[in-house]
Amino acid sequence: MSFWYNVDTGQVETDENRSRGEQVLGPYATEEEARHALVHARENTEKWDADDRAWRERGSTTWDDEEIDD
Template sequence: MSFWYNVDTGQVETDENRSRGEQVLGPYATEAEARAALDTAHKKTEQWDSEDRNWNERGVSGTGEGDA
């Protein structure tokens, strides 16, 4: 069974009662993982933003590859 987190209601849902709206995150293997969905998404977003900042600071053309 999979678990889902409904952003609109703040409730964990299962495959049997899952909303079909766009505001459902998942699937997750456990109810606990689904309950932590917003925290997990926030942490991943912060990580990706940090990686983007690091990428942008290095610069795309500063690698020497393909530069004439």
Template sequence: MAYWYNIATQQVETDENRSRNDDVMGPYDTEDEARGALASARENTEKWDAEDRAWEGKDEED
């Protein structure tokens, strides 16, 4: 079973009750992973931004 995180309702959804709009993130293997979707997305964005700055030769404080 796949799990989804609905950013509009802030609820975890399954395939059976998943919203069919752009407000869902996933799929995730577990309910806990879906519940942590926003934190995971934030961590990934910060990591990728740091990698971009390093690749461009910029300090993190620029």
């Protein structure tokens, strides 16, 4: 079973009661992971913003796939 986080309601949803639309984040393997979806999204955004700043500071014009972390 997958879990989803609904950003409109702040509730964790399952496959059975999941809202359909852009207001859900997921899927997550556990209810706990879904409950912390906004924390993970914020961390990812901060990392990507830092990566973008570093890329601009280097004056790069193309991405180097070797530097991309999964």
